[in-house]
Amino acid sequence: MKSRYSIFSLARNAMNYHKDWERAWRSPTPKSEYDAVIVGAGGHGLATAYYLAKTHKLTNIAVVEKGWLGGGNTGRNTTIIRSNYLQDPSIAIYELARSLYEDLSRDLNFNVMFSPRGVMMLCQTEHEFRAFKRTAHANRLAGLDCRMITPEEVKKIAPIINDDPNCRYPILGAYYQPRGGTGRHDAVAWGYARGADSLGVDIIQNCEVLSIRRDGGKVAGLETSKGFIKTKKIGVVTAGNISTVVQTAGLRLPIESLCLQALVSEPIKPVLDCVVMANTVHGYLSQSDKGELVVGGGTDPYNNYSQRGSFPALEHTVTALVETFPIISRLRMLRMWGGIVDMTGDRSPIIGKTDIDGLYVNCGWGTGGFKSIPGSGYVFADTIFNDRPHPIAEPFGLNRFIEGRLIDESVAAAVAH
């Protein structure tokens, strides 16, 4: 068991000039066999391993990762956390995740800097206003703390917003989730990694899965760049690369991989203390604790595995935000990057069993992966351990595409993708 982080450990280590901090996780060599192996050490994969070890006491497990942990979409998102989706199954899983975030720093003994600063989704057309009102009613029925607010309240919460009633897309109101906000994305991965590691989980980085070995209708193990690992249960959580991994087991998925870009500005003094999403004009904005404005928008339109987006998508996002926040028009941008997101036809995730015994998938989170990490890991761990879908995960099974029982969130997603 690792020593706990606390004010006392900080003081003790300060005495030694911080030379004696122990490593947050080990770098073990893979064993020849595990009870279960998770593929992909992003937030979702590490959370799955953590809850398998903590809740289900399954500790002879490994997480294998092609690169370094948290280096994919977990380190590439805009860190927004909210749960105000339209459909009941989505509300259940995203709210589970959001509520777990509230307590996550204490649970993991690692500060994930969850900041429930409020998420405001602007209504800039009459149609959008009515659509969000519908979502608001659905959310209130489900017990979420969300409400519609007036243009005056919007201006009060975000004074830098353009409230000119004569602009092309005037602010008609907003849909507000006060308990939504942001978190520190890297800390979520690191916290779960440290937590899982201290419970005995082997996190094996720089270990690429080359193929999934099958023994008839069930899995036998994984061929990796560090040799064969025998296991009866494999959970694949590799976001944009899911198709290439499960293809080696002969499994096809209703997924396409697209590039989603984000960018941050130079740090400035505090101007915005909530998350603002402007869906009609396609952009969203928040300010990090360092002072950078964090900007995101829609995906590039075509299939892409390169983690590099193209300029028109960025230009579109920035144009929209300058219109909404004229104050940022001369701000310089520091960094931009892209992540490969796994999009499903109904913009809802796929969580559950497959036709192959012992092969479980958790993917299709598309552009909404970060906010769902704790909830996704929680229900996926339960699904793998009990070999049946967790009740909250059940509607998200692969069979929904055959039954036509879609969970359509293409409207409730932050911006149209």
Add this chain to the structure above:
Amino acid sequence: MLIVHCHVCGAEGDETDFHYGGQAHIARPATRDPANVSDAEQRDYLFMRHNAKGLHFERWRCDRGCGKWFHAARDTVTMEFKATYGISELPPRALMEAATGEWAVFFKDRLAKGSEA
């Protein structure tokens, strides 16, 4: 930024002059035999996609030029266009042979027959 060539009118422009139409060569099962389409076939038609990492075959429309649809073969890692070809055609033989994964399976019979799409 992708530079796209229209196969029909020959126009060249950046990606905003064109519209991406998703995966190519998806046949609608109900067109051939509407009475006997299984749920799985309909699912494949609507949702299942070849999600190739590397050589991919897709549809594009010349939005601000001639307005016609055409096919393109593009690498989804390097973003390089390998070829464009007509909307009712199969890709050049060399590209069908170079295809991997789900696309290789898809083109296997067609290569054997040497038929048109």
